[in-house]
Amino acid sequence: MFIFLDTETTGTGPDDRLCQIAFKPEVGPAVCGLFNPGILIPRMPFGKHKGMLFSEVSQDYLEWLSGTELDEDMAYKVKTNLGNVGC
Numbered sequence: 001m002f003i004f005l006d007t008e009t010t011g012t013g014p015d016d017r018l019c020q021i022a023f024k025p026e027v028g029p030a031v032c033g034l035f036n037p038g039i040l041i042p043r044m045p046f047g048k049h050k051g052m053l054f055s056e057v058s059q060d061y062l063e064w065l066s067g068t069e070l071d072e073d074m075a076y077k078v079k080t081n082l083g084n085v086g087c
Contacts, residue, residue, distance in 0.1 A: 007021050057081070
C-alpha cells in the first residue's frame with residue numbers, strides 16, 4: 001500500500017511553520033487539512049485605509065472587502081476581524 005503525502009509551509013526559515021498537509025491513499029479519497037491557516041497581517045496593506053491597524057478599519061469596509069477577490073492571507077485576516085473564521 002502506498003500513501004502520497006504533500007505538505008505546505010509558510011517558508012523555510014526558523015519562524016516558518018507547517019500550514020497544510022494532504023494525503024492520498026492508493027485507494028480512496030484524498031484528505032487535506034489546514035493547520036493554523038493564514039498569516040495575520042497587522043495593518044491594511046492597500047486602499048484608502050492603507051497603514052491603518054485592522055482594528056481601526058470599519059466593519060462595513062471589511063464586510064465589503066470580504067466579498068472581493070483576495071489572496072488567502074488577506075481573506076483570512078478580513079474573516080478574522082469579522083469573526084467569521086471556523087472549520
